[in-house]
Amino acid sequence: DAMVIQNPRYQVTQFGKPVTLSCSQTLNHNVMYWYQQKSSQAPKLLFHYYDKDFNNEADTPDNFQSRRPNTSFCFLDIRSPGLGDAAMYLCATSRETGGLAEAFFGQGTRLTVV
Amino acid sequence: AQSVTQPDIHITVSEGASLELRCNYSYGATPYLFWYVQSPGQGLQLLLKYFSGDTLVQGIKGFEAEFKRSQSSFNLRKPSVHWSDAAEYFCAVGALTGKLIFGQGTTLQVKP
Numbered sequence: 011d012a013m014v015i016q017n018p019r020y021q022v023t024q025f026g027k028p029v030t031l032s033c034s035q036t037l038n039h040n041v042m043y044w045y046q047q048k049s050s051q052a053p054k055l056l057f058h059y060y061d062k063d064f065n066n067e068a069d070t071p072d073n074f075q076s077r078r079p080n081t082s083f084c085f086l087d088i089r090s091p092g093l094g095d096a097a098m099y100l101c102a103t104s105r106e107t108g109g110l111a112e113a114f115f116g117q118g119t120r121l122t123v124v
Numbered sequence: 125a126q127s128v129t130q131p132d133i134h135i136t137v138s139e140g141a142s143l144e145l146r147c148n149y150s151y152g153a154t155p156y157l158f159w160y161v162q163s164p165g166q167g168l169q170l171l172l173k174y175f176s177g178d179t180l181v182q183g184i185k186g187f188e189a190e191f192k193r194s195q196s197s198f199n200l201r202k203p204s205v206h207w208s209d210a211a212e213y214f215c216a217v218g219a220l221t222g223k224l225i226f227g228q229g230t231t232l233q234v235k236p
Contacts, residue, residue: 052226107222
């Protein structure tokens with residue numbers, strides 16, 4: 011039933027230890043997004059893929075990388091997590107880009123850095 | 125610059141009372157506007173969206189929103205709030221890249 015699935019729901023990682031969050035979709039959408047949402051703040055776009063084309067937001071730190079090996083899966087890699095990277099990470103998909111595109115969100119992965 | 129402002133950070137209403145959540149946007153072109161709801165620890169669910177046409181749009185769970193170009197507003201309303209409506213509500217404008225620019229959110233608390 012779930013259309014955008016994020017694993018795991020909760021992730022604890024050590025300061026500086028690389029971590030990967032995963033997202034999969036059953037909607038066959040062209041576009042996949044990663045948003046970061048810190049406590050009591052609005053979600054903020056990190057980057058998105060249109061098919062295999064990667065689009066980074068200008069203010070996304072280099073510490074954040076992403077991979078999309080196929081249409082269904084997209085990964086968020088944090089190379090050296092800092093305490094400031096603790097947040098909810100939301101994956102979303104849409105059929106196309108453009109203002110008309112409706113985004114479908116996953117449940118999110120809450121990342122804790124210790 | 126594109127931006128969304130939700131003036132009310134926190135709102136408390138009694139169950140059965142009416143609700144209005146405010147949203148103002150700044151966008152250079154015709155805006156694509158959305159309201160999302162987020163329950164604690166969950167992802168975002170789309171309540172409704174506005175692209176063009178009738179300025180009063182109906183959404184899920186009995187919500188509606190009215191687009192007012194002259195006021196740059198897209199306020200969300202519900203005639204009678206249920207306890208299950210307690211959540212965080214985000215207004216967003218959609219950019220041409222598909223990127224969503226969110227407001228800061230309004231937390232809705234419902235009193236029994």
